[in-house]
Amino acid sequence: MSLKIKNLSGGYGQLTVLKDVSFTVPDGTLTALVGLNGSGKSTTINHIIGLLNPKQGDITLNDYLLTQKPITYKAQIAYIPEQPVVYEELTLKEHLSLTMAAYHLDEKVAWQRADKLLKMFRLEDKLNWFPTHFSKGMRQKVMIVMAFITDAKLFIIDEPFLGLDVIAVNDLLALIDERKQQGVTFLLTTHVLHTIEKHADQFVYLKDGQVAAQGAMTDFATLVPELTVDEG
Ligand SMILES: Nc1ncnc2c1ncn2[C@@H]1O[C@H](COP(=O)(O)OP(=O)(O)OP(=O)(O)O)[C@@H](O)[C@H]1O
Numbered sequence: 001m002s003l004k005i006k007n008l009s010g011g012y013g014q015l016t017v018l019k020d021v022s023f024t025v026p027d028g029t030l031t032a033l034v035g036l037n038g039s040g041k042s043t044t045i046n047h048i049i050g051l052l053n054p055k056q057g058d059i060t061l062n063d064y065l066l067t068q069k070p071i072t073y074k075a076q077i078a079y080i081p082e083q084p085v086v087y088e089e090l091t092l093k094e095h096l097s098l099t100m101a102a103y104h105l106d107e108k109v110a111w112q113r114a115d116k117l118l119k120m121f122r123l124e125d126k127l128n129w130f131p132t133h134f135s136k137g138m139r140q141k142v143m144i145v146m147a148f149i150t151d152a153k154l155f156i157i158d159e160p161f162l163g164l165d166v167i168a169v170n171d172l173l174a175l176i177d178e179r180k181q182q183g184v185t186f187l188l189t190t191h192v193l194h195t196i197e198k199h200a201d202q203f204v205y206l207k208d209g210q211v212a213a214q215g216a217m218t219d220f221a222t223l224v225p226e227l228t229v230d231e232g
Helices: 041-048 070-075 092-102 107-120 136-148 166-181 217-223
Strands: 003-012 015-025 030-034 056-061 077-080 154-158 185-189 202-207 210-216
Touching: 003 041, 015 041, 015 056, 015 185, 015 210, 030 041, 041 154, 041 185, 070 077, 077 136, 092 107, 092 136, 107 136, 136 166, 166 185, 202 217, 210 217
Parallel strands: 030 185, 030 202, 077 154, 154 185
Antiparallel strands: 003 015, 003 056, 202 210
16 A cells, blocks of 8 residues: 655745655655654644645555545554544543444454553553553553554554554564555654654655655765764
């Protein structure tokens, strides 16, 4: 499922943050969206998931134009936000049931997946707890479990590694690799590039709302020296 952003300009109300942004995330690959604070990464994601309307440009997922077929388009996407969003009155089990209903999942298959993921993230004994009472990292894990029980073809993950313990980071990377092998496409933003560099196929570097560089991950240090950590 390839994602195409073509000449996207957009932002908030009168404020134009993104200027003529174009990039493609090819089928079954992982693209890292990088840039300094305020460069427009989350704004790009907000456009892709349909929270913001473009002032100009097109966003398509395979042949589905976001503006023309919003429901078909959004059904293909799993989004993990930077700040976990949990419902105050729902237990962990109810959060998972809600995801299954929203994505029209086969409950038996989805619960088998959920059980495995809950064990992986050490949440298996917390099904009747309210995630609002969880730690930040635990709430993040709830978001990951909710996303990975779906059959979404495109995963969008905003800053996945901050706040997760080292075991959870490795488990998440393994899940990403596994789905990638099944043809799932990933777009993720991160400031922790060294964690993702072996798993990413390409990067898009945003600077002041514009694409300043893009290319293969292996060319990152050459193309974006200003974001490369000097270990000398
Ligand atoms: N809700 C909003 N209303 C108005 N302006 C916003 C809003 N959210 C972000 N902005 C502005 O848009 C610009 C880009 O912000 P954005 O959150 O996309 O950056 P980012 O690259 O995700 O940054 P970070 O690495 O800090 O998460 C900033 O100038 C910011 O002030």
